[in-house]
Amino acid sequence: MKPKVAVHKFASCDGCQLAFLNAGEALLTLASLVDLVHFPEAGPVAPDIKVDIAFVEGSITTPEDLERLMRVRENSAYLITIGACATAGGLQALRNFAVAEDWMAAVYASPEYIQTLATSTPVREHVKVDLELWGCPVSGEQVLRAVRELLFGVVPQQEADKVCLECKRQQQVCVMVTRQLPCMGPVTRTGCGAICPRVGRDCYACFGPAENANTEALAQRLEGFGLLPAAIAQRFLFINSQAPEFLAAGQRWKTDPTELS
Amino acid sequence: MTDSGDRTIRVPVLARVEGEGALDLIIRGDRIEQLQLRIFEPPRLFEKLLEGRPYTDVPDIVARICGICPVAYQMSAVHAIEQVFQLNPGPWVREMRRLMYCGEWIESHALHVHLLALPDFLGADNVIELAERYPDEVRRGLHLQGLGNRLLRLVGGRSVHPVSTCIGGLSHAPTPAEIAALLDEFRQALPMAEALLAWTASLDLPDEQQDFTSVALRHPDEYPMNEGRLVSSAGLDIPIQAYQDHFREYQVPHSTALQSSLDGQPYLVGPLARINLNLDRLPQDLQQQVAACGITFPSRNMFHSLTARAIEVVYAMGEAIRIMAAYQLPDSSRVDVTPRAGIGFGCTEAPRGILWHTYELDADGQVQAATIVPPTSQNQARIEDDLRNSLTAYGLHRSDDELRKHGETVIRNYDPCISCSTHFLKIKVGRE
Numbered sequence: 114m115k116p117k118v119a120v121h122k123f124a125s126c127d128g129c130q131l132a133f134l135n136a137g138e139a140l141l142t143l144a145s146l147v148d149l150v151h152f153p154e155a156g157p158v159a160p161d162i163k164v165d166i167a168f169v170e171g172s173i174t175t176p177e178d179l180e181r182l183m184r185v186r187e188n189s190a191y192l193i194t195i196g197a198c199a200t201a202g203g204l205q206a207l208r209n210f211a212v213a214e215d216w217m218a219a220v221y222a223s224p225e226y227i228q229t230l231a232t233s234t235p236v237r238e239h240v241k242v243d244l245e246l247w248g249c250p251v252s253g254e255q256v257l258r259a260v261r262e263l264l265f266g267v268v269p270q271q272e273a274d275k276v277c278l279e280c281k282r283q284q285q286v287c288v289m290v291t292r293q294l295p296c297m298g299p300v301t302r303t304g305c306g307a308i309c310p311r312v313g314r315d316c317y318a319c320f321g322p323a324e325n326a327n328t329e330a331l332a333q334r335l336e337g338f339g340l341l342p343a344a345i346a347q348r349f350l351f352i353n354s355q356a357p358e359f360l361a362a363g364q365r366w367k368t369d370p371t372e373l374s
Numbered sequence: 375m376t377d378s379g380d381r382t383i384r385v386p387v388l389a390r391v392e393g394e395g396a397l398d399l400i401i402r403g404d405r406i407e408q409l410q411l412r413i414f415e416p417p418r419l420f421e422k423l424l425e426g427r428p429y430t431d432v433p434d435i436v437a438r439i440c441g442i443c444p445v446a447y448q449m450s451a452v453h454a455i456e457q458v459f460q461l462n463p464g465p466w467v468r469e470m471r472r473l474m475y476c477g478e479w480i481e482s483h484a485l486h487v488h489l490l491a492l493p494d495f496l497g498a499d500n501v502i503e504l505a506e507r508y509p510d511e512v513r514r515g516l517h518l519q520g521l522g523n524r525l526l527r528l529v530g531g532r533s534v535h536p537v538s539t540c541i542g543g544l545s546h547a548p549t550p551a552e553i554a555a556l557l558d559e560f561r562q563a564l565p566m567a568e569a570l571l572a573w574t575a576s577l578d579l580p581d582e583q584q585d586f587t588s589v590a591l592r593h594p595d596e597y598p599m600n601e602g603r604l605v606s607s608a609g610l611d612i613p614i615q616a617y618q619d620h621f622r623e624y625q626v627p628h629s630t631a632l633q634s635s636l637d638g639q640p641y642l643v644g645p646l647a648r649i650n651l652n653l654d655r656l657p658q659d660l661q662q663q664v665a666a667c668g669i670t671f672p673s674r675n676m677f678h679s680l681t682a683r684a685i686e687v688v689y690a691m692g693e694a695i696r697i698m699a700a701y702q703l704p705d706s707s708r709v710d711v712t713p714r715a716g717i718g719f720g721c722t723e724a725p726r727g728i729l730w731h732t733y734e735l736d737a738d739g740q741v742q743a744a745t746i747v748p749p750t751s752q753n754q755a756r757i758e759d760d761l762r763n764s765l766t767a768y769g770l771h772r773s774d775d776e777l778r779k780h781g782e783t784v785i786r787n788y789d790p791c792i793s794c795s796t797h798f799l800k801i802k803v804g805r806e
Contacts, residue, residue, distance in 0.1 A: 124418055127791075128441020128534040134489060135481075135523055135533065137516040144502040155489065156500025174418075204438045205418035216422040221632075222625045229417060250441060250534045308531040312538045313546040313707075317434055319535070347427065352438070 116165040116264065119151035121185050123171025123178050124205055124233060128250035129196035130154050130170055136253045143257065146264060160184075166191045166263060168256070172198040172205060172233040179230070179239060186240040191263065194236045195256060197249035201321055202355035204249075206233040210350065235355055244269055247302050249319035249352045255304060272304040273324040276316050279307035288315055295335050297348060300326035300358070321353040328362035342366045380407075383774045383781075395790065397761075397781055401770055406762055411754065411785065421744045429455050429541055429713060429739035436731075436746070437535045440791055442485070445478040445526065446724030447746075448539040449600055450731040454720030455541050458735050459711060466704040467543040468600075473697045474529050474536070475599045475722070476690040480522030481533060482725035483645070483683040483690075486789045487574065488515030491680055494783040495577050511573065514566050518687060521556075521563055525694060528552055543708030550703055557698040560691060567691045568663065571684040575667035579677040584763055586674070586756060588647035589636060591723050597655040597689055598648065600722045605651055606636065607672070614721035617730050623747060633755045634747065640755035643727025644788065645682035646673065660689055676760055679787050713739030724749050726791050750790045757788050 120130060133140055134155065143149070147166070151159045160181075167189035173179050186192060194200045202209070208216055209232045217224040236242055246255050255271075262269040276298035280287060285307055289296040294315035298307070301316050302323040309316045322328075328349065335345050349363035383399040400408040420439055427435065436451045437444035449471060456463065488511075489501040498504040505512040523533035528548050530536025538545045589610070591602030605611050612620060623632050635641070650672035653661065664671060669681055715737040721730045727749030734743040764784045765777060772780075 126438050126441040126444075128438075128444070131441050131534050134485060135519065137520045138513070140516075141502065141505055141512075149502070156493065156502075203418075204423065204435060205420075207423040208419055211422070216419050217417070220417065220419055220421055233418075249438065252532075305532070309537050311546075312531040314537065314540070317537075319434075344428070347431070351431070352434075 115146065115148040117150045117162065118147045118260070119159075119162065119164040119167045119185075119189065120149070120154070121151070121160070121167060121169050121171075121181075122153070123169065123182070123199065123236075124174040125171030125196065125198045125203065127154065127170070129198075129248075129256075132195065132251050132253040132256040136257065139253065139257055143260065147260065161188060163188050164190070166193065166260065169194050169199045169236055170196055172203045172235060173230070173239060174205065174233045175229050177228065182236065182239055191243045192236075192240070193244045193246060193259060194242050195246045195251045197247065197319060197321065197352050198233075199236045200245045200247055200356075201353040201359075202233045202235045204352050206355045207350065208233060209355070233355075244271075246271070247321040247353075248304055252304065272302060274303045275299055275323040275326070276301045276303045276305070276307050276310070276320070279303040279305075280310050283307055283311065285310050288313070289334075293338050295338055295340055295348060297331070299331050299334075300328050317351060318348070318359070319352045321356045322358040326358050328358055329365075332362060332366055342368070381774065383777055395785075397778075397785065399765075399777070399781065404770055406765065406770070409758060409761055409765075411758055411761070421746055424733075424741045424744040427741050429735060429741065432733070432741065433539045433541070434535075434537070439746070439748070441534050442482050442791060443478060443724045443726065443729075444535050445474050445530070445539070446722060446729050447731075448536070449475060449722040450720035450724075450729045450746075451733070452539060452541055452720070453600060453722065454718040454731045454733050455735065455739075457718035457720070458716040458733065459541070459714055459718075459739070461542060461709065461711060463543045463709045466702075467708070469697050469700075470529060470544055470547075470707075471539075472599055473694055474526065474539070476694040476697070477522045477525030477529065477533075479686055479690040479725050480694075481519055481526065482522070482789075483687050484515050484519035484522060486725075487570070487680060487683050487687075488512055488519070490789065491786055494779075494786060495579060495680070511570075514570065518563060518567060518570065518691075521559060522690075524556060525560075528556055540708060542711045543706075545707065547704055547707040548701075550701060553698050553701045557695065557701075560695050560698065564688075564691050564695065567684075567688045571663060571681065571688050572667060574681045574684040575669050577680070579675070579680065580768075581675060582677065582764055582767055583674045584676060584760060586676075586759070587636060587639060587641040588650040588672075589641045589643050589728065589752075590648040590651045591721065591728060592652060593655065595655070597652055597693075598723050604721065604728070606641065607647075607650060608636075610636065614730065615719045617719070617721065617747075621730075621747075621752075623751070632751050634752040635755060640759050641752070642676075642756050643749050643752050644679065645686050645725070645727075646676065646679040647727060648723060649673075649682040649685060656685070656689060657692060660685070660692065663688070676764075676784070676787055679789075683789075711739075713737065726750055726789055727752060748791070750788070753788050753790065757785055757790065760784055760788075 259269040288294040296315035297318035298316040301318040302320040346366040349359040398410040433448045436447035526533040588607040591598035592605040593602035730747040
């Protein structure tokens with residue numbers, strides 16, 4: 114019996130599911146190794162079936178989705194979040210800093226028809242998560258490697274290094290040192306291959322916090338470049354705003370720290 | 375065969391569409407009493423979360439609206455913002471943006487044709503099953519999809535949420551050697567795309583003629599991607615700035631998404647609308663291939679969207695080859711930007727149809743207001759119209775399962791990208 118795998122979607126752009134759908138031949142290989150029992154975007158629909166591995170894309174933003182997530186957890190032996198939305202609330206979690214009702218009223222003529230929670234939250238705030246794969250989006254390699262490792266019976270390993278280390282490995286000249294760009298690489302988890310510095314721009318932290326991220330040192334460096342506190346806060350409160358390290362740093366700089374003393 | 379009493383058919387989760395939706399159908403006797411395309415996708419309120427962000431964040435933010443067509447969102451946004459700044463990044467940037475769009479059309483269309491649509495027409499449940507019966511055709515499709523993604527990786531850094539697009543140009547210029555290597559593979563794969571076109575045209579698709587208005591961009595001398603006027607098959611011909619004078623977005627309690635209308639009527643955007651309105655803008659040799667494929671365009675058969683996508687894959691392959699063959703390293707991959715206050719408009723041809731943006735910026739280039747109208751929201755009313763016509767023509771006496779399957783095929787044919795949830799929402803529907 115092949116292990117059963119499900120891919121569930123919540124509030125998201127579908128980009129992380131493309132880790133499977135863009136895999137080409139590897140998708141066909143994956144289908145020979147596991148039984149893809151629920152993956153609506155690819156075809157199979159069986160939301161309430163018991164599975165060995167469940168991948169969860171997207172953040173929790175509605176009461177129905179919260180109930181659905183509880184069922185997914187009950188039915189899944191091993192639950193893996195894929196991407197910034199499921200792992201850290203996603204870009205849509207910026208609404209957590211606003212009054213949700215005001216935003217709904219601004220976008221929709223009849224907001225009373227819409228059922229939504231005030232916040233966009235990561236999966237781990239509601240159920241136990243066995244593995245979190247960071248990235249906006251996750252790469253095919255991250256996802257397929259996790260499946261392969263689980264099939265071998267080992268605990269999947271994740272990159273936790275900083276993007277800075279990846280730049281060094283790739284012999285990429287530092288964009289912060291040489292061009293004074295407000296690069297988030299020093300606090301951001303690698304796994305992307307340091308693509309932003311490699312195409313000549315600053316990292317914007319789409320893979321979330323690295324291990325031992327010294328957010329305060331980076332924030333002060335950004336201030337040295339002339340960024341105002343509000344702009345520094347925005348650097349942390351972006352795609353992974355609900356990651357605790359980024360949330361704390363962003364909240365700290367939202368108000369000018371000098372005013373607090 | 376079922377009796378003629380009331381029947382309710384529910385498709386709880388639509389498979390093989392991007393995002394989550396459902397179809398509810400109530401049939402009374404020989405007519406459809408109620409038909410609802412429901413969208414589960416929760417609102418993500420992108421227009422609001424753009425407010426207060428610097429213009430430099432916009433391409434990275436709007437990409438996240440859709441993982442399948444992030445380039446489209448970036449393109450409509452950069453054109454709108456550059457209009458505010460009265461900025462023209464020049465011919466090199468123009469060609470590179472077109473090249474990125476080629477990558478996205480190839481990737482998105484190949485994905486839809488092979489993984490989402492073809493299983494319907496060839497009697498398979500999904501692409502895995504399809505690959506067992508049509509291994510060569512599926513592998514050819516996956517190869518084309520992969521080439522589109524590789525082009526995006528080369529120019530954009532990665533294929534989902536590319537990182538190089540910025541106001542004023544591109545953050546880098548690929549090396550001529552990298553371009554030459556990929557050019558070679560595109561040239562080798564062009565016959566595969568042409569074979570795909572001939573194959574889709576040879577398939578036995580349902581023959582259903584419908585009345586609908588096509589809407590697309592139209593450019594004086596090229597097949598439209600980033601520029602053009604908005605035209606329709608009913609004679610509309612306006613600059614993109616005038617969009618809101620003719621098109622309306624509205625929320626309806628019985629539906630699940632904001633819908634759009636053109637002068638009060640549903641309309642079609644996307645590959646078939648583009649081909650219907652811009653056939654004469656395809657290169658001569660491709661026009662000949664289209665003429666020889668056995669389907670007459672302009673077409674009123676929505677199922678010809680499949681072949682329209684294949685035609686655009688061939689077009690995008692050829693266009694990418696043209697741009698890459700002429701590639702030269704620029705002095706700079708971007709022009710300097712001086713922010714200024716104002717309102718700008720951008721409308722480009724996403725894989726699924728016109729994607730209209732407008733931004734209001736302050737003097738520092740900070741977003742004050744944004745409006746984004748995705749293609750799938752524009753197609754909603756047309757899809758519901760199509761379902762009514764198509765299911766009635768198919769025969770309402772058929773079994774629930776047959777009607778469900780046909781309904782799903784009709785919906786998928788639009789390649790609805792429900793994740794474009796700037797505007798999609800879940801609505802609690804009160805029933806009498």
